[in-house]
Amino acid sequence: MRFITAAALAALVATPALAEGWKDQYQVLKFGVLSGENEKDRIARYTPLEEFLENELGIQVEIFTAGNYDGVIQALAADQIEIARLGSSSYAAAYTATDGGVVPTLTDVKKDGTTGYYSIVVTRCDSGIKSLEDAKGKVHAFADPDSTSGYAVPYWNMVNKEGFKPEEHFGTVTFGGSHEADVQGVYNGTFDTASTYQNNEVNGIYQRMEAKGMIEPGQICKIWQSPEITTGPWTFRKNLPEGMIEDVTVALEKFAAEDEEGFKLYSSFDPEDENPKVGFQRVDAERYQWIVDMRAWIKEQRRAGS
Numbered sequence: 001m002r003f004i005t006a007a008a009l010a011a012l013v014a015t016p017a018l019a020e021g022w023k024d025q026y027q028v029l030k031f032g033v034l035s036g037e038n039e040k041d042r043i044a045r046y047t048p049l050e051e052f053l054e055n056e057l058g059i060q061v062e063i064f065t066a067g068n069y070d071g072v073i074q075a076l077a078a079d080q081i082e083i084a085r086l087g088s089s090s091y092a093a094a095y096t097a098t099d100g101g102v103v104p105t106l107t108d109v110k111k112d113g114t115t116g117y118y119s120i121v122v123t124r125c126d127s128g129i130k131s132l133e134d135a136k137g138k139v140h141a142f143a144d145p146d147s148t149s150g151y152a153v154p155y156w157n158m159v160n161k162e163g164f165k166p167e168e169h170f171g172t173v174t175f176g177g178s179h180e181a182d183v184q185g186v187y188n189g190t191f192d193t194a195s196t197y198q199n200n201e202v203n204g205i206y207q208r209m210e211a212k213g214m215i216e217p218g219q220i221c222k223i224w225q226s227p228e229i230t231t232g233p234w235t236f237r238k239n240l241p242e243g244m245i246e247d248v249t250v251a252l253e254k255f256a257a258e259d260e261e262g263f264k265l266y267s268s269f270d271p272e273d274e275n276p277k278v279g280f281q282r283v284d285a286e287r288y289q290w291i292v293d294m295r296a297w298i299k300e301q302r303r304a305g306s
């Protein structure tokens with residue numbers, strides 16, 4: 001006959017409770033959203049997801065925003081928020097800031113199964129600038145130092161693929177602060193060119209701004225496009241309970257199917273887009289290691305004064 005000690009029995013009985021126990025410690029889930037667009041639109045896009053997670057998890061959920069990317073990254077590193085929807089480069093920044101103390105779990109997946117997007121450089125269509133070479137000596141704006149498509153990828157490609165250093169090629173290099181600010185600056189004539197992103201030819205920042213009436217259609221043109229970039233991940237602090245990370249990840253995975261209209265708002269659905277986002281796909285840290293390495297390269301360039 002097999003005997004079991006009282007302590008062992010107590011441990012077995014407690015196992016289901018421990019699985020749900022994280023909710024006792026984390027009665028509010030705070031998730032950060034990057035400053036790719038104005039705060040009003042950011043909150044509007046993420047509110048359906050906030051409400052869905054509250055209903056699915058049975059806890060309070062709060063959206064955290066900051067004036068720039070680093071505000072969200074530092075909030076994650078300081079344990080002020082539990083999860084953040086990051087870009088690839090901001091994930092790499094968070095990975096570095098926490099000494100690897102973050103966990104990526106999901107990224108957006110499109111109808112055709114792809115999980116990427118592109119960095120682009122735009123100008124006014126009437127500027128006469130048709131290429132990066134034409135932009136020599138002009139004013140160029142990157143989006144944010146922690147933006148993948150708005151800084152890290154275009155900067156790396158300009159140096160390693162296009163053969164010039166932005167600081168030497170352009171007359172002035174500055175940061176607009178966000179993707180919308182970059183495009184708005186080009187539209188207003190403040191910048192001659194700017195780095196931003198698009199998912200495809202009909203879906204991106206400037207197309208979204210046209211749809212929202214922020215800029216007139218047909219005024220912004222693309223002059224450069226990067227190789228495909230893996231979309232950034234939903235990122236958790238590694239010091240959270242494993243059960244919590246998995247439960248929230250599973251809840252996120254249900255969002256697209258169980259709240260179709262909410263997911264359309266979250267993903268900026270465009271009926272003319274033949275390849276829209278349709279849900280999430282699991283990812284791991286290895287998927288983004290090249291971005292971590294690229295950021296380290298950029299940091300070394302700065303340190304060397306190159």
